[in-house]
Amino acid sequence: MEAKYLGIIEDIKDKMANGLLTTGSKLPSVRQLAEQFSCSKNTVIRAYNELEKEHFIFSIPKSGYYVVNKLEQPTTSQYVVDFLSAGPDKTIMPYIEFQHCINQAIDIYKEELFSYSDQQGLYSLRVQITKYLQSLQVFTDPDRLFIVSGSQQALHLLVSMPFPNGKSNILIEQPTYFGFIESVHLHQATTFGIDLTMEGIDLERLEYIFRNNDIKFFYIVPRFQNPLGHSYTNAEKRKIVELAEKYDVYIVEDDFLGDLDPDSKSDPLFAYNPSGRIIYIKSFSKVFLPGLRVATVVLPTIMMNHFLRYKFSADFNSAVLSQGALDIYLKSGMFNSHIKTIKALYVGKMKALQEACESLLPSHTNFTKPVSGFYLSIVLPDNVSAKQTVHLLKNKNIFMDDASRMFLPEFKRDNLIRLSISQVDEQFIHHGIEELAQCISSLERKKPYPNTIHLL
Numbered sequence: 001m002e003a004k005y006l007g008i009i010e011d012i013k014d015k016m017a018n019g020l021l022t023t024g025s026k027l028p029s030v031r032q033l034a035e036q037f038s039c040s041k042n043t044v045i046r047a048y049n050e051l052e053k054e055h056f057i058f059s060i061p062k063s064g065y066y067v068v069n070k071l072e073q074p075t076t077s078q079y080v081v082d083f084l085s086a087g088p089d090k091t092i093m094p095y096i097e098f099q100h101c102i103n104q105a106i107d108i109y110k111e112e113l114f115s116y117s118d119q120q121g122l123y124s125l126r127v128q129i130t131k132y133l134q135s136l137q138v139f140t141d142p143d144r145l146f147i148v149s150g151s152q153q154a155l156h157l158l159v160s161m162p163f164p165n166g167k168s169n170i171l172i173e174q175p176t177y178f179g180f181i182e183s184v185h186l187h188q189a190t191t192f193g194i195d196l197t198m199e200g201i202d203l204e205r206l207e208y209i210f211r212n213n214d215i216k217f218f219y220i221v222p223r224f225q226n227p228l229g230h231s232y233t234n235a236e237k238r239k240i241v242e243l244a245e246k247y248d249v250y251i252v253e254d255d256f257l258g259d260l261d262p263d264s265k266s267d268p269l270f271a272y273n274p275s276g277r278i279i280y281i282k283s284f285s286k287v288f289l290p291g292l293r294v295a296t297v298v299l300p301t302i303m304m305n306h307f308l309r310y311k312f313s314a315d316f317n318s319a320v321l322s323q324g325a326l327d328i329y330l331k332s333g334m335f336n337s338h339i340k341t342i343k344a345l346y347v348g349k350m351k352a353l354q355e356a357c358e359s360l361l362p363s364h365t366n367f368t369k370p371v372s373g374f375y376l377s378i379v380l381p382d383n384v385s386a387k388q389t390v391h392l393l394k395n396k397n398i399f400m401d402d403a404s405r406m407f408l409p410e411f412k413r414d415n416l417i418r419l420s421i422s423q424v425d426e427q428f429i430h431h432g433i434e435e436l437a438q439c440i441s442s443l444e445r446k447k448p449y450p451n452t453i454h455l456l
């Protein structure tokens, strides 16, 4: 019964999204759908009630059910091509299923969900996450896991905390995730950068920095990096871990999109030193629901007490209702099937974006080519500014991100734009890139400049 009624909901939403059911159209009668899905009329009524509650459809007594259709495509004049938003694709967020998990969590945990709770996080959730992490090649136990209010909180706390190596500086890839740069700026932490391209980092340079710059930790996004989309090879990851050990440097590994990796042989850095050197962070924001504010950190034993003090002084514990509901969602197996669905979705969108870039962008405009993830970056010709490009496209309802804030001041560049595929409607990708290509060509005509191109 459970699966059938969800199947009906999904089928109707798909038809709405694909334009097969448009605003005002009448839905099949309860009897017709019951026959089509070989289920009882009650199952169909339950599905219709859910859709009505979410305002996708409405009913007229004695007449039937009709489409409101929040998923209907906008007309051309309303197009918004959103390469900017970096939350997960809203059309596949499992709201209804999760609503059931929230209700069940309240039934099961009762008052525990609404009082102060274990500072380290609900134990049963930590058990579930520990099991899930095995699919990402992270083998650990629940006692080393800490639930935090989003991975941003973990990063913020780690920047401010003293580390067992007694060192004080931080090393980051350049460019990198803006939220981390904000954190180091706010804490006035001395920060070094190392250039990252799609070919990786210069490992000799890394060794030089580890040896000479009193590095407390290296913050690294190992897969589908934000903003480039870069992923390290296993050999590179192994080497980075070796160097970290040699020079007593910690690694903060932000595996925010590891779940989307189609390569089952790709390891996190954690796999090369599971017990002491690597702090592994896994967010549930990009692949699930960012509003839950739930992420997890796996810490070396030596850092656990200290981290707990910092976490306690920040917020006591993370929201327990979110934790309880996520626990049930993971236990039910729904999370694994959700991951399967989104993996295929993002690989498809990324492919469509790269095909559009390949065929439409001027030949001397480079772009990164990740196999999945959310982000791809475009390197504009040197005489074309990212700021200006982003501004001009905004006037055409096409939104992209100028990546200049993702650099430390001494690495700053104004020719990189970041595109996120997570919320863009696949059918508008071609149009968005066509407009970008025209914009680049017209800006180039205005400011001719020698052919210097930064290769990523």
Ligand SMILES: Cc1ncc(COP(=O)(O)O)c(C=O)c1O
Pocket (backbone or CB within 6 Å): 086, 149, 150, 151, 152, 153, 177, 179, 221, 226, 254, 256, 283, 284, 285, 286, 290, 294, 295
């Ligand atoms: C690389 C990276 N790490 C961490 C975060 C923060 O995510 P969370 O919602 O888990 O705090 C983001 C958000 O965009 C991100 O891009």
